[in-house]
Amino acid sequence: MRIVDVENLWKVYNRRKEALRGISFHVESGEIFALLGPNGAGKTTTVKILSCISKPTSGKVEVMGYSVPDQCSKVRERVGVVPQEFQGFSDLTVEENIKYFVKLYRGEESQVEELMKTLDLLEYRKTRFRNLSGGYKRRVAIACSLAGDPKLLFMDEPTVGLDPRSRRDVWNLITEVKRRGISVLLTTHYLDEAQKLSDRIGIIFNGKIVRLSTPGELMEEFRKQSLEEAYLALMESLGDV
């Protein structure tokens, strides 16, 4: 089943800037799909449209069978979003931040405890958000995104700015999320991350999708040992040097 379905999606900012020029792709239920591409390619724009923050200019966008933007209220209730810059309530504790989101989604009080346990946050439950390290702030962001029991999670650059250890921790959390049957669409600049985590990848370049494949297929196509090398070879073939 297609949990995300995008066909011929265009986004034109201010009637001039063509950020997306007719992209099509889909995400299967249960998979981790990574959107890759250089700065300004259109990744964040795509995630913003799918998560109902920004409106498409034209094209078909369906998220969990609901049409975007017409049925965005349904979409918002059902998807989790981990934005690039999650701004928790800085003066509230970890527990209070998570509780806020659980209440927002009308979840059970017991979910707060469960989420803190899953995200390994129990030790920091009384710590104010602003006093947490970057890695733990990201954990809180992920906990809050899971508060509505979503079947689909959008993550924009989930490990940007984290140290190697914290990145691994977030990778493990994303794998755990998948194990629980939640589909994930993420954007990343880290090709090792995409290689490790994703079932399929979509590469955006200048507002167009230039490849839809698996990390393995792209590495085979360019006869490279890593996704990063294969990606760089693809970019070179497109004249992005």
Ligand SMILES: Nc1ncnc2c1ncn2[C@@H]1O[C@H](COP(=O)(O)OP(=O)(O)OP(=O)(O)O)[C@@H](O)[C@H]1O
């Ligand atoms: N609100 C906006 N108004 C006008 N142009 C915008 C707006 N948001 C993004 N753009 C432009 O649209 C293009 C795509 O931007 P987008 O942020 O989607 O790229 P990205 O692939 O996420 O880049 P990055 O990797 O740097 O985050 C860029 O040229 C950007 O300058």
